[in-house]
Amino acid sequence: MTGYPLDPSPEQMREMGEAALGYVIDFLARRVTAPASRFEGAEEVARAHVEPPPDLGGAFPPLLDLMETIAQHSADNAGPGFLAYIPGGGLFASSLADLLSTTIDRYVNLWGEAPVAAAIENNVVRWLCDLFDYPPESRGVLTSGGSLANFSAIVAARKALLPENFLSGTLYVSEQVHASVTKAAMLAGFPTRNVRAVAVTPDLRLDVDDLRRMIAEDRAGGLAPFAVVASAGTTNTGAVDPIEACADLCAAEEMWLHIDGAYGGFFQLTERGRERFRGIERADSITLDPHKGMFLPYGTGGLVVRDGAKLREAHFVGAAYLQDLAADADIPNFAEYSAELSRDFRGLRAWFPLKLHGVSAFREALDEKLDLAEVLYEELKADPNLELPWTPDLTVVPFRLRDGDDQANRRLLAAINASERVFLSSTVVEGRFTVRACILSHRTHRDRIDECIRIVRDAAAELA
Numbered sequence: 169m170t171g172y173p174l175d176p177s178p179e180q181m182r183e184m185g186e187a188a189l190g191y192v193i194d195f196l197a198r199r200v201t202a203p204a205s206r207f208e209g210a211e212e213v214a215r216a217h218v219e220p221p222p223d224l225g226g227a228f229p230p231l232l233d234l235m236e237t238i239a240q241h242s243a244d245n246a247g248p249g250f251l252a253y254i255p256g257g258g259l260f261a262s263s264l265a266d267l268l269s270t271t272i273d274r275y276v277n278l279w280g281e282a283p284v285a286a287a288i289e290n291n292v293v294r295w296l297c298d299l300f301d302y303p304p305e306s307r308g309v310l311t312s313g314g315s316l317a318n319f320s321a322i323v324a325a326r327k328a329l330l331p332e333n334f335l336s337g338t339l340y341v342s343e344q345v346h347a348s349v350t351k352a353a354m355l356a357g358f359p360t361r362n363v364r365a366v367a368v369t370p371d372l373r374l375d376v377d378d379l380r381r382m383i384a385e386d387r388a389g390g391l392a393p394f395a396v397v398a399s400a401g402t403t404n405t406g407a408v409d410p411i412e413a414c415a416d417l418c419a420a421e422e423m424w425l426h427i428d429g430a431y432g433g434f435f436q437l438t439e440r441g442r443e444r445f446r447g448i449e450r451a452d453s454i455t456l457d458p459h460k461g462m463f464l465p466y467g468t469g470g471l472v473v474r475d476g477a478k479l480r481e482a483h484f485v486g487a488a489y490l491q492d493l494a495a496d497a498d499i500p501n502f503a504e505y506s507a508e509l510s511r512d513f514r515g516l517r518a519w520f521p522l523k524l525h526g527v528s529a530f531r532e533a534l535d536e537k538l539d540l541a542e543v544l545y546e547e548l549k550a551d552p553n554l555e556l557p558w559t560p561d562l563t564v565v566p567f568r569l570r571d572g573d574d575q576a577n578r579r580l581l582a583a584i585n586a587s588e589r590v591f592l593s594s595t596v597v598e599g600r601f602t603v604r605a606c607i608l609s610h611r612t613h614r615d616r617i618d619e620c621i622r623i624v625r626d627a628a629a630e631l632a
């Protein structure tokens with residue numbers, strides 16, 4: 169050790185760094201054959217790890233062992249067999265970017281401190297704006313995830329359209345909306361009754377006629393309808409709300425249209441996605457989650473706003489101790505557009521893979537996921553023991569036993585997950601327990617989906 173234990177010597181850094189990199193490469197090689205999930209004994213192991221930090225430091229190898237203990241007692245959210253909830257990613261290029269960016273540890277949220285870093289993060293944000301044909305005055309921020317992006321969007325809409333006393337303001341979501349939108353409205357100060365749940369059509373998309381009726385009724389009742397949140401892919405079933413019709417209605421009613429594209433937004437890179445999201449460029453704001461559709465590690469969400477000034481008006485508070493820093497300019501002061509001040513350099517985590525692999529690699533991976541969802545849907549639909557009530561808009565494939573109650577479907581899910589080759593989750597649709605497979609990991613390919621089909625069919629036959 170040097171005289172300053174918090175700063176290891178170059179030799180120590182090399183030894184620890186090489187051991188960590190060795191572990192990473194080995195882990196990634198084993199990932200394909202590793203269990204999709206393994207929870208046996210996990211709670212006991214977790215409890216055995218509850219401890220305060222030691223007063224005196226120890227060695228590095230046990231910390232690497234800890235990674236393996238974590239990995240072996242969990243679901244691999246970013247593995248090829250993970251089809252539950254919304255899969256994660258974790259591109260290797262992003263891991264390297266994180267190591268490098270946390271090492272130089274530059275401050276990116278006020279551009280004057282590290283202009284090149286801020287310009288690179290802004291490249292990512294501009295690319296996101298361009299993806300949705302947003303105009304030059306659009307702005308955006310990288311957030312910690314979709315929840316924070318939805319929160320900032322609702323705060324921006326509230327600030328733009330409602331008076332300071334905003335409690336008569338109402339916003340409209342479909343029954344299928346992600347809970348983070350309701351939470352965002354709550355955190356933005358609205359009573360939950362102001363979040364109006366609009367009915368859905370049989371394909372589980374927001375019913376625009378019901379939306380129109382509710383807005384008219386609420387206006388007549390003295391309320392102030394100000395925003396509609398439509399989903400570019402719901403979490404439950406991947407349904408895409410009728411965005412164009414929502415945009416028409418919002419334009420006529422002078423309301424803010426926010427699109428929650430946390431799950432599905434990046435399918436805009438594909439032809440099929442663009443087709444399904446027609447009209448999305450008319451939305452006032454769009455949530456994206458690069459830690460989903462761009463396969464980045466957790467901690468990377470995004471929000472783009474068509475009129476960027478509105479995002480800034482909702483978030484900017486000046487401070488005397490920041491007066492030496494450069495003013496917001498063509499490179500934005502991201503802190504003035506977001507709820508955060510100090511934070512990680514998220515842009516690099518996205519920029520490295522974009523530069524290393526090119527946009528086309530992402531387009532192809534997402535197209536592959538759409539193809540895989542079609543295969544899974546068609547193959548399961550052909551099984552007489554299963555029913556698939558909804559054709560996937562994107563890559564969520566919901567299904568149930570044709571003649572099974574909720575208990576039987578619960579058993580179906582347990583039997584599928586017991587395979588440890590795939591890991592699926594469930595939801596409730598139309599009051600019924602429904603199993604769903606969501607294909608979004610860049611590591612999931614045709615071989616694993618074929619395996620999934622076999623596992624689901626066998627489990628269904630056993631329970632039929």
Ligand SMILES: Cc1ncc(COP(=O)(O)O)c(C=O)c1O
Nearest residue numbers: 254313314315346348403430431
């Ligand atoms: C449609 C949708 N919106 C919002 C979120 C919340 O995003 P995050 O978990 O990144 O906060 C999710 C997460 O799964 C989602 O699927």
